[in-house]
Amino acid sequence: MATTKELIQAYMDEVDRLEEEARAKKRFRAVEGFPYWPHQFMRDSILVLVFLAALGYISAFIPYYLETPANPSGQPLIILPDWYLLWSYGLLKIAVDVTIFGTVIMEGKLLGVLLNGVVVGFMVIVPFIARGAARRPVEAPAMAGYGVFGMLLGITLSIYSVNNVFYQQWGILAQDYYVQAGLNEIFYILQTDLLSILSLVVPILGAFVTYYFLKWRQNITTGQTGYENKLSASYYKIR
Amino acid sequence: MAKQGGPRPGARAYDTARTGKGQATGMQKMNLRLWAWLEDRFLFRQFRRHYQEFMLRINMQMPVSHTERYNLRVIWYWYPLYTLGSLALLSFVTATISGILLALYYVPSIAVRTLPPYGELSTEAWYSVAVTITQEIPFGFMLRQLHFWSAMIMVAAVVLHTVRIYMTQSYKKPREVNYFVGILLLVLTLGLGYTGYLLPWSQLSFWAGRIGLEMALATPLVGEWAAALVFGGSALGQETLTRMHVLHVFVLPVITFGVMVMHIMIVWIQGVTEPH
Numbered sequence: 179m180a181t182t183k184e185l186i187q188a189y190m191d192e193v194d195r196l197e198e199e200a201r202a203k204k205r206f207r208a209v210e211g212f213p214y215w216p217h218q219f220m221r222d223s224i225l226v227l228v229f230l231a232a233l234g235y236i237s238a239f240i241p242y243y244l245e246t247p248a249n250p251s252g253q254p255l256i257i258l259p260d261w262y263l264l265w266s267y268g269l270l271k272i273a274v275d276v277t278i279f280g281t282v283i284m285e286g287k288l289l290g291v292l293l294n295g296v297v298v299g300f301m302v303i304v305p306f307i308a309r310g311a312a313r314r315p316v317e318a319p320a321m322a323g324y325g326v327f328g329m330l331l332g333i334t335l336s337i338y339s340v341n342n343v344f345y346q347q348w349g350i351l352a353q354d355y356y357v358q359a360g361l362n363e364i365f366y367i368l369q370t371d372l373l374s375i376l377s378l379v380v381p382i383l384g385a386f387v388t389y390y391f392l393k394w395r396q397n398i399t400t401g402q403t404g405y406e407n408k409l410s411a412s413y414y415k416i417r
Numbered sequence: 418m419a420k421q422g423g424p425r426p427g428a429r430a431y432d433t434a435r436t437g438k439g440q441a442t443g444m445q446k447m448n449l450r451l452w453a454w455l456e457d458r459f460l461f462r463q464f465r466r467h468y469q470e471f472m473l474r475i476n477m478q479m480p481v482s483h484t485e486r487y488n489l490r491v492i493w494y495w496y497p498l499y500t501l502g503s504l505a506l507l508s509f510v511t512a513t514i515s516g517i518l519l520a521l522y523y524v525p526s527i528a529v530r531t532l533p534p535y536g537e538l539s540t541e542a543w544y545s546v547a548v549t550i551t552q553e554i555p556f557g558f559m560l561r562q563l564h565f566w567s568a569m570i571m572v573a574a575v576v577l578h579t580v581r582i583y584m585t586q587s588y589k590k591p592r593e594v595n596y597f598v599g600i601l602l603l604v605l606t607l608g609l610g611y612t613g614y615l616l617p618w619s620q621l622s623f624w625a626g627r628i629g630l631e632m633a634l635a636t637p638l639v640g641e642w643a644a645a646l647v648f649g650g651s652a653l654g655q656e657t658l659t660r661m662h663v664l665h666v667f668v669l670p671v672i673t674f675g676v677m678v679m680h681i682m683i684v685w686i687q688g689v690t691e692p693h
């Protein structure tokens with residue numbers, strides 16, 4: 179003898195079952211990753227409060243003042259774009275006329291503009307060159323090195339965009355050993371003072387340091403190199 | 418809700434439940450009929466399902482994300498890095514609100530409006546920022562600060578978001594397309610920053626405009642044309658400011674917003690990678 183509650187329960191279950199049946203006829207795709215709703219949304223709701231508080235605080239206590247009005251005939255000593263475009267200005271400064279055996283084959287200004295495009299190109303090719311299932315830097319030291327190179331280059335180029343300030347401070351940075359050695363007679367496309375050479379050498383060094391550091395980490399965590407490929411096959415299947 | 422065609426699932430379920438569970442008393446039948454009547458009208462089963470889903474979510478699903486379900490080590494202290502995209506969106510929203518208010522007072526003109534120490538150099542544009550906004554209107558100074566710092570935070574957030582995407586290799590399948598959409602957003606964000614930098618027509622604005630103009634003119638084939646389109650000719654002037662204004666307050670924000678919506682819709686579909 180069923181009670182009323184059991185009857186209602188059976189009724190509700192039956193309704194649910196019928197609905198499930200209807201739904202099962204459609205195909206559902208498995209979602210990969212951390213759902214935006216509600217997981218990511220929860221993180222974000224905390225962010226809203228922190229952000230609004232911080233923005234109000236910074237705006238009130240770190241005022242930013244306007245410079246004097248534009249004077250087309252009086253170029254100031256330092257002219258700059260905003261900080262996030264300094265790298266681009268640095269590229270313009272570091273590029274010089276491309277010469278091979280004394281013949282100019284491309285103007286420095288044009289090279290500077292093209293190099294900006296090259297930077298975007300370097301970002302676009304990333305998904306094409308990074309293959310495999312690796313996700314952490316330690317699993318893909320080469321890609322990590324590439325990224326560190328890009329980031330450091332952004333910083334050193336930004337520094338190069340205010341090179342005159344650095345030259346004033348440390349005269350040695352303006353020295354041009356390259357030209358002194360007569361190498362510029364053969365082939366050159368970039369500035370050759372010490373600061374500009376450092377701007378390229380530091381990122382390359384950073385890339386190699388990152389690469390070998392991560393390789394070393396791989397070795398001490400697993401005792402062998404290349405473990406990530408074996409690991410990834412099962413570890414990342416669920417993603 | 419009127420249901421068209423075929424037997425109502427409710428009616429079938431009602432019959433199954435009634436006949437399947439032994440003999441019901443008259444009272445029970447009446448109660449069940451009452452419940453079914455109410456159910457048909459107020460859809461209690463939906464509430465029940467929502468309630469069940471909610472309980473499931475707060476009891477199990479919230480803490481059990483896939484890293485935990487598959488017993489992976491979650492690097493929880495990396496989570497803040499995974500909110501940088503939202504930070505970019507948020508600062509875009511505050512920049513838009515403060516920007517709309519600033520646009521009510523900003524005058525995109527380089528006609529001379531003299532002001533004691535600067536005389537002929539002081540233009541309408543510079544005057545409207547330096548005097549009207551920062552000195553005359555209530556909270557104008559704060560408004561400008563809010564806009565400036567929102568912009569700074571947005572650019573910083575987008576750059577760091579890019580670094581996060583790169584270092585966690587989130588651009589891999591199935592997220593390649595979203596990575597390219599992201600690069601477009603990065604370029605748009607830098608464009609917003611650059612055009613905004615030029616608007617006050619101060620010393621730095623003018624000379625930064627000069628750099629941009631020279632870059633455009635140095636490009637072969639399309640250079641002249643691009644300079645005319647973006648800077649209004651091969652010299653800086655009123656045309657330049659008008660174009661920068663239109664780009665900064667209308668064209669770029671609208672495009673950026675549209676692309677952002679697309680970007681986040683894709684994230685919604687694909688889910689966010691987790692640090693582990």
Ligand code: HEM
Binds near residue numbers: 575578587592
């Ligand atoms: C205005 C600029 C941008 C906004 C508002 C934005 C917004 C977001 C949001 C809210 C997420 C969710 C996860 C998170 O916050 O980390 C996300 C993820 C993502 N973003 Fe962005 N983003 C912007 C720019 C970029 C840029 C410049 C790139 C890359 C070049 C990019 C590539 C991606 C990718 C690949 C994901 C998926 C990441 C994952 O699943 O781990 N986004 N974006």
